[in-house]
Amino acid sequence: VQTPLNPVAGDCPTVDRIAVIVSRSEPPSAIPHPDSFCEGLCLDLANGCFFFFSRDPELERRARAIGRESCGWECDPVPVELRRLTEVESAGGGGDGKRDRGLHVSPAQVAVSIPGAVLLCCLLICPCFRAKPREEEGRVVLQKEPNSMNSVSSFEVRKTSENFPSSPHRIPPNRFLKSSERIPGSPQWVPPSPSRVPPSPSRFSLSPQLNRVGSMHLSVSQIMKATHSFSPSLMIGEGGFGAVYKAELPGGQVVAIKRAKKENIAALRTEFSNEVELLAKIDHLNLVKLLGYVEKGNERIIITEYVTNGTLREHLDGLHGVLDFNLRLQIAIDVAHALTYLHLYAVPRTSFEKGLSILDVESCLPDPKAIHIAFKTYNDGNVGDILDPRLEETVDTEVLSRLLGLAFQCAAPTRSDRPTMQEVASQLWEIRKEFGASLRRE
Numbered sequence: 001v002q003t004p005l006n007p008v009a010g011d012c013p014t015v016d017r018i019a020v021i022v023s024r025s026e027p028p029s030a031i032p033h034p035d036s037f038c039e040g041l042c043l044d045l046a047n048g049c050f051f052f053f054s055r056d057p058e059l060e061r062r063a064r065a066i067g068r069e070s071c072g073w074e075c076d077p078v079p080v081e082l083r084r085l086t087e088v089e090s091a092g093g094g095g096d097g098k099r100d101r102g103l104h105v106s107p108a109q110v111a112v113s114i115p116g117a118v119l120l121c122c123l124l125i126c127p128c129f130r131a132k133p134r135e136e137e138g139r140v141v142l143q144k145e146p147n148s149m150n151s152v153s154s155f156e157v158r159k160t161s162e163n164f165p166s167s168p169h170r171i172p173p174n175r176f177l178k179s180s181e182r183i184p185g186s187p188q189w190v191p192p193s194p195s196r197v198p199p200s201p202s203r204f205s206l207s208p209q210l211n212r213v214g215s216m217h218l219s220v221s222q223i224m225k226a227t228h229s230f231s232p233s234l235m236i237g238e239g240g241f242g243a244v245y246k247a248e249l250p251g252g253q254v255v256a257i258k259r260a261k262k263e264n265i266a267a268l269r270t271e272f273s274n275e276v277e278l279l280a281k282i283d284h285l286n287l288v289k290l291l292g293y294v295e296k297g298n299e300r301i302i303i304t305e306y307v308t309n310g311t312l313r314e315h316l317d318g319l320h321g322v323l324d325f326n327l328r329l330q331i332a333i334d335v336a337h338a339l340t341y342l343h344l345y346a347v348p349r350t351s352f353e354k355g356l357s358i359l360d361v362e363s364c365l366p367d368p369k370a371i372h373i374a375f376k377t378y379n380d381g382n383v384g385d386i387l388d389p390r391l392e393e394t395v396d397t398e399v400l401s402r403l404l405g406l407a408f409q410c411a412a413p414t415r416s417d418r419p420t421m422q423e424v425a426s427q428l429w430e431i432r433k434e435f436g437a438s439l440r441r442e
């Protein structure tokens with residue numbers, strides 16, 4: 001197992017230059033060769049250079065600000081996850097690794113990768129994905145209304161069991177991840193864990209209107225009605241895209257309605273409907289499904305499934321009880337399968353990148369510092385210290401080392417050093433088997 005080491009000076013081309021720029025208060029426009037500077041800055045940020053060499057939060061903050069001002073979004077930590085999500089890696093690891101300005105990230109930013117985050121943060125340190133069991137196969141297919149230019153979307157709604165050949169996948173709009181009893185693509189079915197989040201009886205209570213074959217049209221005024229004119233009392237959260245409201249559609253289906261912030265409208269003006277429709281094609285059990293959208297005037301609204309039992313962050317934070325180690329492994333496996341699906345099967349790479357670049361612009365990723373602290377603790381030989389102290393069970397050191405080794409491998413700065421998601425999933429299965437065996441030996 002390969003364990004990335006702390007960055008060395010040669011891997012950190014811009015730390016000193018940033019320090020100079022900051023100390024002289026030079027404007028970002030004074031940066032010579034902005035392209036190579038941006039590449040270097042992204043590399044430094046992704047490698048944690050600022051953390052290791054300066055340990056100066058102000059310098060790192062300034063570096064990120066300069067990155068934003070001079071390099072667009074490219075050096076912001078946000079798109080790291082995006083890039084990782086949208087890299088369609090073949091089993092052997094494909095792609096040319098070139099920076100893609102359309103996606104607003106450089107390859108260097110991919111250094112802190114999803115699987116590393118999943119393993120280190122979801123399992124051990126801090127949470128990042130939502131958990132939600134799926135109970136039934138209600139399926140909604142978004143279909144563009146013939147005259148929907150600058151208008152509203154339409155929904156074609158069908159029951160999978162009635163109209164589609166059964167598929168292990170359902171449609172997700174974004175990276176919301178929901179644990180499920182069935183692991184798509186897994187070699188076997190996983191028995192429900194007793195500590196699994198209990199399913200909500202209201203889950204997927206598709207309205208009669210939505211259950212029939214046909215289409216449903218939502219207008220802005222219907223959205224206004226459903227959200228009580230975007231009443232703060234129905235607001236359940238806010239992310240990079242905008243505010244999120246819990247709402248009940250005509251017919252009774254409870255959904256999450258995401259209303260784009262006004263400052264995002266300009267960016268969403270051109271490709272919004274195309275991109276939403278691309279995202280609607282993504283279909284996986286562990287990902288929240290996109291139900292529809294509204295595009296009218298200055299409104300860009302996305303309607304998704306409503307996740308009833310809280311976010312995975314809350315569950316990993318222990319707000320609903322502490323998750324046991326086995327369940328954390330299960331969540332990681334679910335995440336790995338969902339990401340494998342996104343990487344390999346979802347939609348054509350270029351379209352997918354574009355779609356996510358607009359609609360899913362924020363990260364669930366943890367603070368890279370957390371990963372580096374974990375690296376250091378691991379390298380110092382204090383493996384057990386990385387484990388969530390709230391866990392009551394003892395985890396076999398071998399199992400933990402193997403898991404951390406995998407996590408660090410996933411966070412390797414160079415793409416070719418990182419395993420594919422398929423490999424991650426299969427290794428996680430092995431690790432879980434080993435964990436089970438270690439319990440039996442006790």
Ligand SMILES: Nc1ncnc2c1ncn2[C@@H]1O[C@H](COP(=O)(O)OP(=O)(O)OP(=O)(O)O)[C@@H](O)[C@H]1O
Pocket residue numbers: 176236237238239240241242243244256258288304305306307308311360361362363364
């Ligand atoms: N489908 C949903 N069901 C239930 N709650 C949701 C749903 N979508 C979002 N939320 C709530 O709204 C909050 C904001 O979600 P949103 O997806 O906009 O942002 P985020 O994931 O926190 O960050 P970002 O999208 O900016 O990366 C979430 O933390 C969650 O509490």
